[in-house]
Amino acid sequence: MAHSMTAFSRQDSDTAAGSLxxxxxxxxxxxLEPHFRLPEALRDLEPMFREALRNRLARGKVECTLRFEPTGNEAALSVDRRRLAALATALGEVRESVPEATMPDALSLLDHPGVLDRRGPDMAAVKQEALALFQAALDDLVAGRAREGEKLAALIRERLIAVNAQVAEVHRLMPHILERQRVQLLERMEAIRAELEPQRLEAELVLLAQKADVDEELDRLTTHVAEVARQLGQPGPVGRRLDFLMQELNREANTLSSKSVVAATTRCAVELKVLIEQMREQIQNIE
Incomplete structure (x- = not known):
């Protein structure tokens, strides 16, 4: 099943610590080219996010943005009274020993390590919530890529039908092509009969016949179309195989054009190249 490389997913979660x-x-x-924009407090989640992407996706530039808004504007504050009492006792001893020493003010006391307890959100719980939210977003992204891939596959299948129609048209034109080839051979033979030896003349006729023979190109076009259709139904990434098959289809269309001896064949070859280019553009988005 073909998957697109283009998709978007957004997931939100409200937790006790804040919103994610x-x-x-x-x-x-x-x-596969992942890029991450994470809050500094959740930066250590990046390796886990990266590994999860690598396990689910094979190709594509993926941008991951994680936002975290803690509940409330400030962290809860509380004073450790035992720590403050111990600090006050120590300051009293300093005052007794060094009376001229400047004593700290209240804000300075709060800045002393351990006196003020800044209780922020439980970041361990936040990280678990963020991991679960990322997994949900990744599931949604993969599902979106699958849905988009089905649409791309349907467009490609439509053009495969059109390619087969052009191949069938060339087959239908074959009697006319062969008649035109016979006329050209006779005209060429009359032009060069007097100039060439019999062996050289025979070689020229064989060369002209080979040049107008397009059966091999038509067979290969049919084979490549069948392989493209088969690849679209295969599991796993198929984009690179499909891109290679587009090159092969284009090569056969070019050869068909170069061998054309009637205008109708030339038109079919041009239409084939247009269809192949349209498929190639869609395949650029397939994983």
Whole structure:
């Protein structure tokens, strides 16, 4: 099943510690290329996020943005009274020993290590919530890439039908092509009969016949179309195989064009190249 490399997912969660929001955006890229924007307090989640992406995705540029808004504007504050009493006792001893020493004010006492307890959110719990939220966003992203991939596959299948129609048209034109080839051979033979030896003349006729023979190109076009259709139904990443098959289809269309001896064949070859290019553009977005 073909998956697109283009998708978006956003997930939100309200926890006891605050609100979490995560966004995942993916676009086409030759390899898997993740980028992360995380709060500093949650920065150590990046390796786990990166590993999860690597396990689920093969290609694409993926941008991950995580936001965390703690509940309330300030962390809860409380004074450790025992610590403050011990500090006051120590300051009293300093005052007795060094009367001229300047004593600290209240704010300075609060800045002393251990006196003021700044109780922020439980970051361990927040990290667990963020991991679960990321997993939900990743599941949604993969599902979105699958849905988009189905749409791309449907567009490609439509063009495969059109390619087969052009191949069938060339087959239908074959009697006309062969007749035109026979006329050209006769005209060429009359033009060069007096100039060439019999052996050289025979070689020229064989060369002209080979040049107009397009059966092999038509067979390969049919084979490549069938393989593209098969790859679209295969599990796992198929984008690179499909891109290679587009190159092969284009090569056969070019050869068909170069061998054309009637205008109708040339038109079919041009239409084939247009269809192949349209498929190639869609395949650039397939994982």
């Amino acid at each position: 929001q995560i966004e995942l955006r993916s676009v086409n890229q030759r390899y």
